[in-house]
Amino acid sequence: MSNSRWEEAALNGDHEAFRKLVDEFRPLVYRTTARFASDPSDCDDLTQEVFIEIWNSKNRFRGDSALSTWIYRITVNKALNYIRRQKRGVFLSLLTAGQKGADPPTSADTTANRLLQSEGARLIQGALSKLPDNQRIAFVLTQAEGLSQRQTAEVMALSESAVESLIQRAKANLRKRLKHYYSI
Amino acid sequence: MEQKRFESSPAAKPDGQHPEKPTFDQLIDQWRQPIEVPSDNHFYQKVESKLSGSSASKQIRFEPVWASIAAMLLISAGIGLGIILHNIYTYSDSPAIASAAYELDISDYETNPYEYLIQPDSQ
Numbered sequence: 090m091s092n093s094r095w096e097e098a099a100l101n102g103d104h105e106a107f108r109k110l111v112d113e114f115r116p117l118v119y120r121t122t123a124r125f126a127s128d129p130s131d132c133d134d135l136t137q138e139v140f141i142e143i144w145n146s147k148n149r150f151r152g153d154s155a156l157s158t159w160i161y162r163i164t165v166n167k168a169l170n171y172i173r174r175q176k177r178g179v180f181l182s183l184l185t186a187g188q189k190g191a192d193p194p195t196s197a198d199t200t201a202n203r204l205l206q207s208e209g210a211r212l213i214q215g216a217l218s219k220l221p222d223n224q225r226i227a228f229v230l231t232q233a234e235g236l237s238q239r240q241t242a243e244v245m246a247l248s249e250s251a252v253e254s255l256i257q258r259a260k261a262n263l264r265k266r267l268k269h270y271y272s273i
Numbered sequence: 274m275e276q277k278r279f280e281s282s283p284a285a286k287p288d289g290q291h292p293e294k295p296t297f298d299q300l301i302d303q304w305r306q307p308i309e310v311p312s313d314n315h316f317y318q319k320v321e322s323k324l325s326g327s328s329a330s331k332q333i334r335f336e337p338v339w340a341s342i343a344a345m346l347l348i349s350a351g352i353g354l355g356i357i358l359h360n361i362y363t364y365s366d367s368p369a370i371a372s373a374a375y376e377l378d379i380s381d382y383e384t385n386p387y388e389y390l391i392q393p394d395s396q
Contacts, residue, residue: 108317116310123308133313140320209295213304233305264297272294 096156100147111140117157117234118164124214124229125168135171139164154243161236161244165226172222209270216266220259227255228263 098106118136126132142163150159217225223245230236230244231252238256242249295303313319 104321111317111320115316119310120308137316137320137323141323144320144324207303207306209300209303210306213300232301267297267300270294271297271300273296 100150100156102147107144110143114157114160115140118160121161121164121229121234122168122171124217124233125172125225131171135167139167142167155240158240158243161230161234161240162246165230165244169222169226212267212270213263216263217259219266220262224255224259224262227252228259231256 095103095106095109099110115136118139119132122132122135122139123129126135139160143160146163150156217228220228226245227241230241231238236244238249238252242252245252247255
């Protein structure tokens, strides 16, 4: 069965084809969520949530873009929801525990930090978590996932020039935040 | 703290000197290294079990939704009733309203300014 055939079958509700889709796209989804999630078990849950969302909204895929673009979009949305839930959780824990409450997750806690081997990579990951969501997404998709600006623009529903601007700003912000850690 | 960790990394030189700092692009390259995806032979089963449970959970989720809607309607009705009762008591107690009502009492011919219009021949 060719790629488009089983993808179509999966989106038409064929369980066997959907299983193939899950196997095929799990690495893509996991890698992307790992750049955002703060815990490896959350990362696994997020990946599952993405595929559940794909199944539940399979009728909404119109085929205007590549399937991978649509999956990236769902993954990024889930990741953003996750970050917002995390922020709310930290805020609530601070409210209930007062100033002595649990520390918010730091850059050192992120999944990617545990999965990334080098110190430099961890520094970038930590600084990335402080960037605005749009800049972070554009940077991760282009620099880590290797998507073109055009593909990233499709995923983020923005123009290519807007994506280019987001990447430039992300890089400028990273340079500013990490100025003590690299040589010019 | 991050700087200390960076300086005390195993890459530090044995003579105690700080390791040379990488360039910004080198940092990006290090971060860009692919993340290893752990193998999980039961991943699809996990998704499938959640999929089969999701239709049931959707039905369960309806109850709190209806309960919240009912609660909101009750609160709105209570507020509306409160406003109506407040207006009734406020306006009926108002001296201005009472005096206006007195002035418009058409049974009192002496104070009715329109009396001459009703009986034009009496003049």
